[in-house]
Amino acid sequence: MSAVTGRVRAARHVAGRISLTPLLVRVGVFLLALAGLLLAYPAQVFTGQTVLALAAVALLPAVAPRRVWPTFAALVTVGGWLLATDGYGRSVALWRLFAVAALLYLTHTLCALSAMLPYDAVVDPDLMLRWLIRAAGVLLATCVLGVLLVGLADLGSGQGLQAATLAGLLVAAVVTALLAWLLRRQ
Structure with a gap:
């Protein structure tokens, strides 16, 4: 108890x-x-x-x-x-x-x-504002890249979403590797 x-x-x-x-x-x-x-x-x-x-x-x-x-x-x-x-x-x-x-x-x-x-x-309210602006920037860039990838993938074949998914995973892996490399460099 x-x-x-x-x-x-x-x-x-x-x-x-x-x-x-x-x-x-x-x-x-x-x-x-x-x-x-x-x-x-x-x-x-x-x-x-x-x-x-x-x-x-x-x-x-x-x-x-x-x-x-x-x-x-x-x-x-x-x-x-x-x-x-x-x-x-x-x-x-x-x-x-x-x-x-x-x-x-x-x-x-x-x-x-x-x-x-x-x-x-x-x-501080500025901290919250900066946090939300950064999140909005990430979302905007992701949506633009996603639309471009889906649009490019649809041009090739009927497997557009699968190709866009693989391309997105490749971009995520490259960005993760780049960030890890940058952190190790510091």
Whole structure:
């Protein structure tokens, strides 16, 4: 009983000291993760229990962004996308693909921010603005590159999305290798 009592006291202590910005960032994580889940899954599977389960999955990274829960929520979102496209035969709409990808990225980046913010942090609004502008820049560049890759892939054959996926993975691998090289150089 003492371990449970200790955790309850710690939760009360945190709840009493939480400031507005870290709370809003965590609410943003929850809302973005939930929106991504709802957009990825097919409408045919939505029942009260399913929506409640998806809300619980979206709540986990907001509550514990330093743990495995952001990855878990992203995998559940991707699983919903695969279920919708392969299991229910929903066609791949470019707007939906970009929206789910953007929501996954925004959830990930806000999880990283909330993992670094203490509950009682006083945050300069310029920090939040710079963080969101950088995220918007990444999303814009990704969407432009994605549209170009899909457009180029459609010119060659009927396997356009597969070619675009492989090209995107190649670009991601090259960028990751370049960043790793740059970090080692410093």
